[in-house]
Amino acid sequence: MARILLIDDNYDVLKMxxxxxxxxxxxxxxxxxxxxxxxQMAQEQHPDVVVVDVMMPGMNGYExxxxxxxxxxxxxxAILVLTGRGQPVDQEASLKAGADDYLSKPxxxxxxxxxxxxxxxxxxxxxxxxxxxxLLPVFSLRGGSGATTLAVNLASLLQLGxxxxxxxxxxxxxxxxxxxxxxxxxxWGNYLQAEExxxxxxxxxxxxxxxxxxxxxxxxxxxxxxxxxxxxxxDELTTQARFVVLDMPPVFTPQAELIFERAxxxxxxxxxxxxxxxxxxxxxxxxxxxxNRVLVVRNALTAGPHPPLDAIRRTLHTSAMLEIxxxxxxxxxxxxxxxxxLAQPKSPFAVGMRRVAQLLIKP
Amino acid sequence: MLKDARLKKTVAVELFxxxxxxxxxxxxxxxxxxxxxxxxxxxxxxxxxxxLTPITDPATIGRYYKSLVVQKDELDFxxxxxxxxxxxxxxxxxxxxxxxxxxxxxxxxxxxGEIYSMLKKFDPRSYxxxxxxxxxxxxxxxxxxxxxxxxxxxxxxxxxxxKHIGSIGERHD
Numbered sequence: 001m002a003r004i005l006l007i008d009d010n011y012d013v014l015k016m017x018x019x020x021x022x023x024x025x026x027x028x029x030x031x032x033x034x035x036x037x038x039x040q041m042a043q044e045q046h047p048d049v050v051v052v053d054v055m056m057p058g059m060n061g062y063e064x065x066x067x068x069x070x071x072x073x074x075x076x077x078a079i080l081v082l083t084g085r086g087q088p089v090d091q092e093a094s095l096k097a098g099a100d101d102y103l104s105k106p107x108x109x110x111x112x113x114x115x116x117x118x119x120x121x122x123x124x125x126x127x128x129x130x131x132x133x134x135l136l137p138v139f140s141l142r143g144g145s146g147a148t149t150l151a152v153n154l155a156s157l158l159q160l161g162x163x164x165x166x167x168x169x170x171x172x173x174x175x176x177x178x179x180x181x182x183x184x185x186x187x188w189g190n191y192l193q194a195e196e197x198x199x200x201x202x203x204x205x206x207x208x209x210x211x212x213x214x215x216x217x218x219x220x221x222x223x224x225x226x227x228x229x230x231x232x233x234x235d236e237l238t239t240q241a242r243f244v245v246l247d248m249p250p251v252f253t254p255q256a257e258l259i260f261e262r263a264x265x266x267x268x269x270x271x272x273x274x275x276x277x278x279x280x281x282x283x284x285x286x287x288x289x290x291x292n293r294v295l296v297v298r299n300a301l302t303a304g305p306h307p308p309l310d311a312i313r314r315t316l317h318t319s320a321m322l323e324i325x326x327x328x329x330x331x332x333x334x335x336x337x338x339x340x341x342l343a344q345p346k347s348p349f350a351v352g353m354r355r356v357a358q359l360l361i362k363p
Numbered sequence: 364m365l366k367d368a369r370l371k372k373t374v375a376v377e378l379f380x381x382x383x384x385x386x387x388x389x390x391x392x393x394x395x396x397x398x399x400x401x402x403x404x405x406x407x408x409x410x411x412x413x414x415l416t417p418i419t420d421p422a423t424i425g426r427y428y429k430s431l432v433v434q435k436d437e438l439d440f441x442x443x444x445x446x447x448x449x450x451x452x453x454x455x456x457x458x459x460x461x462x463x464x465x466x467x468x469x470x471x472x473x474x475x476g477e478i479y480s481m482l483k484k485f486d487p488r489s490y491x492x493x494x495x496x497x498x499x500x501x502x503x504x505x506x507x508x509x510x511x512x513x514x515x516x517x518x519x520x521x522x523x524x525x526k527h528i529g530s531i532g533e534r535h536d
Contacts, residue, residue, distance in 0.1 A: 054424060057427045061424075087517065089422045
């Protein structure tokens with residue numbers, strides 16, 4: 001499943017394409033009836049693919065494509081031009097403007113879906129700036145919202161691009177090791193007791209190359225991190241890897257605020273039931289000072305229909321929100337110790353997680 | 364709902380006239396596009412959401428018109444990408460027995476395509492004099508611009524204005 005932005009001045013065409021891409025392709029579809037509006041949506045909603053009509057009054061499709069390529073947030077997006085002008089000279093003009101692909105109207109459903117699929121496959125899995133170490137906490141104030149699942153999968157995907165450490169900061173009984181099929185013989189409790197600040201002896205290695213700082217299976221007798229100890233840990237972790245993913249405990253403490261202060265981006269995991277949304281609203285209020293860093297993810301924990309994402313976005317007053325679809329295979333992946341994003345990279349869950357990863361590390 | 368859907372049924376067409384490329388949509392009401400072109404009782408073709416581009420710069424998106432009227436007498440040719448969009452009702456079910464590949468010259472263009480004729484042996488003069496109406500349907504046709512021979516326009520059907528044909532001949536290559 002991908003997020004696709006359609007830009008066409010003809011509302012009937014938009015609705016028809018939406019039906020094709022959503023019902024037949026299972027994609028999330030965003031609609032825009034003009035070039036300027038479409039550019040704004042592309043910046044705010046971070047689509048995977050933009051399908052743009054050429055002939056539009058005001059700003060034409062070529063201009064939209066050029067501006068997408070110039071925008072720092074949209075320059076990498078896959079662009080498919082879809083137009084009634086189907087001549088070779090028009091195809092050449094589309095590609096020259098910066099589009100990745102071209103189709104003439106009228107288009108068959110299967111043809112359109114195949115071209116979209118091809119564009120999605122061409123996208124690099126994860127790209128990052130070469131220098132900085134990224135600190136990426138995954139957080140939810142509501143226990144059971146799937147934050148650990150997302151943290152494990154996010155870290156596994158990032159490891160495909162660069163060395164990554166996942167730190168399970170649960171004060172009680174963390175489950176990251178279980179998800180990765182590792183035994184937490186060494187954990188952050190041992191690190192707290194150690195005299196040397198070096199964290200590397202306490203990291204567990206997963207066959208994927210990912211390293212894990214596990215949490216103790218039972219509450220640690222010496223308590224949790226002091227402010228200083230936490231800062232020291234973050235310093236250490238960021239020297240060990242390019243990406244540091246933190247599976248945060250579901251509490252809003254001064255230490256959590258310290259982490260948010262240092263974080264590059266924050267992944268806030270929300271459920272879609274009323275209590276889950278209520279908690280996310282309250283959390284966003286509490287995190288107002290870091291709101292520009294927050295990416296909200298609606299994690300579907302059950303199969304079947306869910307409230308429309310747009311309605312939740314409006315309720316939360318945020319456009320920076322993505323959806324991770326329900327995946328029945330999650331338990332089987334956990335039993336095997338291989339995160340689903342690696343075990344089934346073409347599954348809707350994995351595609352959704354890749355989009356989250358790409359957004360979190362976008363410069 | 365059904366009425367709305369019928370009203371909004373359109374085909375994308377391209378018209379070439381006086382050195383301009385006109386791209387727009389023709390609304391299908393009682394007549395198909397080819398029937399409108401062939402119809403001797405109307406002098407105009409009306410396009411909606413039309414864009415006018417000089418053929419010297421054919422890739423640009425030129426001036427926009429919500430509605431644009433083109434005089435059929437002044438039209439050089441009309442093109443539809445899909446063959447079915449350029450057919451009259453009678454052509455949908457039956458075409459003449461013999462197929463010939465012809466080339467013809469128009470202002471700023473050379474067009475090559477297939478025509479159907481009742482003539483067992485093709486004779487351009489007889490064809491123009493007896494079979495051709497105000498417009499001629501060329502199938503699987505290509506129009507090549509004389510401003511830039513690398514620029515071509517391909518159509519399932521190209522409807523050529525008989526009066527604007529400079530020369531026509533059968534191709535044997």
